Amino acid sequence: ATPVCRQSPFHFHMEQRSSLEMLVDVLVSVLQASGWQETNLVLCHPWDVSGFLGLWARRSQLFLRTVLDLGYLDEPGATHYLRQHGERFRALSSPVLVLGCDLRRARLIFQAAKESGLLLQEFHWVLGSPLSAGELQTEGLPLGLLAYGEVSRPPLELFVQDAVELVSRAIASAARVRPDLALLQTMVNCNDRRRAGGESSGLFLSRFMANTSFHGRTGLVRVENATLVRPEQQYRVWSLGRDSRGDPTWVTVGTWRRGSLELEEGAWQSHRQHKSPGEGPGGARVKLRVVTLVEHPFVFTREADEDGSCPAGQLCLDPGTNDSAVLDALFEELGAENGSVPRAYKKCCYGYCIDLLEKLAEDMPFDFELYIVGDGKYGAWKNGRWTGLVGDLLSGTAHMAVTSFSINSARSKVIDFTSPFFSTSLGILVRTKDTASPIGAFMWPLHWTMWVGIFVALHMTALFLTLYEWKSPYGMTPHGRNRMKIFSYSSALNLCYAILFGRTVSSKTPKCCTGRFLMNLWAIFCLLVLSSYTANLAAVMVGDKTFEELSGIHDPKLHHPSQGFRFGTVWESSAEEYIKKSFPEMHEYMRRYNVPTTP
Template identity: 60%
Template sequence: MESTAFSDENSESPDSSEWNISDFVFLLRNNSKFHLGPIVNISINSSTNTDFQSSLQGYLESIKDSTSTVVTFGCGIKDIRKIFCTVKKFGLELPEYQWILGDSQNVEELRTEDLPMGILAHGKMSEPALDHYVQDALELVARAVGTAAYISPELALLPSTTNCMAKEERRMTSGKYLSRFLANTSFDGLSGYIQSQEETLITSEGHYFIWNLQHDPIGNPMWTRLGRWKEDKVVMDYGIWPDKTQHHRAGDWRHSSRLHLRVVTLVEHPFVFTREVDDDGLCPAGQLCLDPLTNNSAALDSLFLGFHGHNDTIPIEFKKCCYGYCIDLLEKLAEDMGFDFDLYIVGDGKYGAYKNGRWTGLVGDLLRGAAHLAVTSFSINSARSQVIDFTSPFFSTSLGILVRTRDTAAPIGAFMWPLHWSMWLGIFVSLHVTAIFLTLYEWKSPFGMTPKGRNRTKVFSFSSALNVCYAILFGRTAAIKPPKCWTGRFLMNLWAIFCLFCLSTYTANLAAVMVGEKTYEQLSGIHDPKLHHPSQGFRFGTVRESSAEDYVKKSFPEMHEYMRRYNAPATPDGIDRLK
């Protein structure tokens, strides 16, 4: 990394008195990862502003072709603006230089006027209060004691006793045991990152954040947080880091007389509809949009480059006509604010969720710079608000639950609904087993209706036993041959009692099924017991990676664990599953 350092030893910056710039420069020169170029020592003691600008211009001319990164040290915010005013007059614009404010800045004092796009700054949001240090100290002790008590309760909770007459034993005392856990405990507290140094010093590493000056969706400069300094390394917020393509794209906005933005949307009825284009690839009604089926920024750039070329090379299957409430709102917004736009549909069809270290859907396209703004039915939640900015809500909605409406005409097998299939199978298996034993008892009895019985003119066969069992089961008075032996008659009565219980159960469940046909899917809301304690076969879900899923996941984790297998990729798919 090659860089040039701007320093001002006479500045009145409060941070410049806390350290020596020469020592820091010496460390940079001896660091193999950095190549420190010319060092420009700017003195603000010039008699006039003209002398300052002329001297600064001379320094800038000397480093114009020898560096790509410029770092400022020991300069106040007023001095930095003077430098950038001179830089602007000299014509040194980004991305030729990457400017870095080396001194810690206060975010409340950061402004956007006279500063180049892409400049990096770092500093604290605010100084921690005394209450924060006290709470962190108590939490440190609680964490250490809790861990120590979990591993060895007798050492952590029971103080050791000492006998002056006893011989000295080399064993660990409670104090030394707890000190080990205090030295190995670290966490992210209210005042900063709490950790131990050299086993005796507890330090609080302040929350130092990194900001980058970027364009907002309408082209105005704004400070965007990139990450923070934690545990001697930079921790990025959701993997965001500006690149040169973003700076170029932002620069194009400023140099053009009319802004040209790229807008991403998501099909959500009734806010956004789509229809096919005509034979010429045009939209007689609605707004022409692309459906690239990808979230890759390079692929999107290539598609729109071909779309705006002299020869339109975009396949017609990628073209759609977008219309609806949000499209009308976008057209009116472009007319009032004076910008042009290209419209495309998000490739993965998702709103956006943070998964596997990256954002998906609409949020991911905005963070990667593939789109400048998103216009659709887009819900605001805390996770999304941390990485993107939302306008004021233009349409207020609430979460609702769609339920399936069943047909009034019952199918031909509806009479079997009151009992489970295993119950039906058990009844008919028991019926045939009972018929077999009735036949055996009748034929083995000397009083039975068999050819070898006592002059019986009728014969009790297996078909006669089936006739008896079916007549008792269905409660029909049919012409049957009742068995004559006492064992068979006793078994027949047992079968009749069993059928009575089955008939009672069937009748009770039949009434419940008939009533449940009208009330089973009536839900009172998100707290309905049917959702928190679903019965067998009751399925419900929501749209994947939507604000509704995020709400259920945070508020009702057990419900989310059950329903995620039934979640639909998009709203139309979920509605189709209900039909």
């Protein structure tokens, strides 16, 4: 039998490789961090099993439930043994420590376990032999597998420098106590136990070397068991998971140094949750009821096919209710062979959140039933109860919700949220004016009352021009001096319109002084009107291409809205909850313009 640990033939030496005692300490720290009190052992190295079990008992309180020794079998023999003794695998329970196995032998063990009917994802597997970062592979290995290895090992030159410094420090310390023993000898033999006159210089110097420790170039340098110099070693613990694209990848979950394990909390919690909480007794997959809400681009819906299936996406129900009894009956009918669910209730849900749900169900794993929230709302505290998604979760109608669901303080007090998968913020959208101006856009520069006043004044001016001309002895009337032409009301209208629009047309001018004075007043009035119209027309045409400018949520236009200025948000959304809590007066004004959903 190969001993667990060989004794060095040298009395005093420095060792770079990890001792079996240290490897056991690392493994025990990892197992205890997972909360395990016992483990199963698959041994691939030809060690003395009884000696290893004794070492394990001395260094750990964990109970070894089952020991499967493959150390004396070659690769073909191990494969044959594993296939012939599948019941030994079926007797295993989680976790399983695979010790002394390289990756090739470990793959054989995983393959044999799979062939014997075990689901690898149902077990926690730990590779007990240290690996380097370059040796880590993912092919043929189960998700959730734990591995570890030494990192940041300094080069040999630094080890030699620390060894020389250790000897120098020991000699300096010994010289201060007995310079005659430490410095006067030209040759020192550490095996000399005694010499004439007392203790040998070699034994005297070895005592000082055994008690010397310092922080060198390789870290903390100290002497173990008075004979072994071991530099500080650091180990990295990895877990096999998935990256953002779903490909297997190794993730660092902790670091072991100076006898303690420092965990990466986020990655470690993700590793511990790898075994699905939805696994029921006997490994059965639990079926969860999931509620969603249509919100583009996270969740889309379309009509199901004629046979009620969804070639793409997930089949979901849209019954328009949150009654748990009704939903139970509908899903029971949906799962029955001859069940009939109204086709109007069947939808195909797809989108970013649905893809996340499918991936989550695959990784955890679990089955799910999907339906759309009955009232179409996210959830708010209203009339003494929660509505929408939050209400369905609190009432137990749904086990979880998957959609674009904003996290706020009120909701966080009653339900739990996962880590955000998409970060967003509230914003204000301003509607731009129509780019295609209507046919009556030329009248925009002046108010309609101004247009009415202008044309009323025009006709009144024409009327008075006619009256003045006919009452004057010099007017162009049948009774005036010039009887060949007559200045009628139509002549006055023609003159006033020509002056207003600035067009030179053939027109008759009044002959009396009063009429001419009134005509000049009308011309001055028309000049002022045209100047104002032209200036306003330019401003209106420029403003037609712009939008309402808002500086933010504290803009006076929002807090003191003018007549006709409208703004709103989605009913019972996180935005409405925020405005209701922070700006109650603004919320009171905008309530009439809120909409049930976004277009």
